[in-house]
Amino acid sequence: MIYVKWENKIASNALWSGEISNLRNKEHVAEQVSQFVKNGDTIGIGSGSTSYLALRKIASRVAEEQLDILAIPTSKEAEMNCSYLGLTTTSLVAARPDWGFDGADEVDDQRRLIKGRGGALFAEKLVMASSPKTYILVDESKHVTKLGEKFSVPLEIDPRAVHIVETALGDFPCEEVHLRMAAAKDGPVLTEAGNFLLDAKFHHIGNDLEKELSAIPGVVESGLFIGYSVEILTV
Ligand SMILES: O=C[C@H](O)[C@H](O)[C@H](O)COP(=O)(O)O
Structure with a gap:
């Protein structure tokens, strides 16, 4: 059984929450984020489908280049995903992120966000507030002119x-x-x-x-x- 929800979706070609089927483009951004990883980094790990793609790429780099990183997951799901991909996790009790990445449900042109479709908003905010910088990975459908126009x-x-x-x-x-x-x-x-x-x-x-x-x-x-x-x- 593959217990990682997003692996099942990828395997069956059924794409996720945003219902955006442009996997190749999402993979491109995931690849970009994975290139930010440096040996010794502690990284805030976002929740949701887009973050999962980035996490997969990061895990491949870590394995291939034998990098030593720590992950601070923003949900139980992200924590399970880290374990599944062989990444060592820690928590905000023991560490602070050097940087992080996450998805979003809406983004406006002032970089204001709505998050929490997956219910992980509390830990996501704690990790983002602890991190000097967070990369937000979104597709075009998440960009809005008026925040709240699509999502509650x-x-x-x-x-x-x-x-x-x-x-x-x-x-x-x-x-x-x-x-x-x-x-x-x-x-x-x-x-x-x-x-x-x-x-x-x-x-x-x-x-x-x-x-x-x-x-x-x-x-x-x-x-x-x-x-x-x-x-x-x-x-
Ligand atoms: O609670 C869920 C999170 O805020 C997600 O980061 C957000 O919903 C985006 O998820 P996805 O990348 O699956 O669209």
């Missing part, structure tokens, strides 16, 4: 705060909000920290929204990434 903003919340947060969102330019439900189990999605995810659609996303959302009691983190040190690499 995921909010990781303590389950006890579901009503508090829903009520508080009434004071925001929020069109609709949904509790994210699991696809292969009954009930809501539970994050790796045992929290719920609310997907909130906003009319307007100002630069203060990330901080304003974090100030709501019960909000653990949002999938808005504004003002981080990121470089966008587009396939």
Whole structure:
């Protein structure tokens, strides 16, 4: 059994979340990121399909050139992927990344991001906030003129705060909000920290929204990434 979800998708030619079938172009960006790896680096490892392609390339370079690197994964899935590909992992408790890479669900022309389709936004933000630089790997479909035009903003919340947060969102330019439900189990999605995810659609996303959302009691983190040190690499 191949337990790495993205390997199954690659093997069956069924391409991932963005439904973009341009594997060759994604491979090109993955190759580019793999060339940034230097011996001795500690690297923040993003979650999702695009990050996985980069991780594969990095793992090949590490094996071929016998590089000594440490990986800080942003999810259990990324951690499993690192193990599967033979990369040694550490955590933010023990190390800080020299740099990192990750995917995104939306990117605007000010390099503001929405992330969290896969529910990994909390650890992704911790790793990005710890890293001097993060490469964001996206295809053209992720570029938007108005942030939030395609995706809702995921909010990781303590389950006890579901009503508090829903009520508080009434004071925001929020069109609709949904509790994210699991696809292969009954009930809501539970994050790796045992929290719920609310997907909130906003009319307007100002630069203060990330901080304003974090100030709501019960909000653990949002999938808005504004003002981080990121470089966008587009396939
Ligand atoms: O929680 C998931 C992450 O934020 C992903 O990095 C994001 O959803 C992009 O994933 P993909 O590269 O599969 O489109």
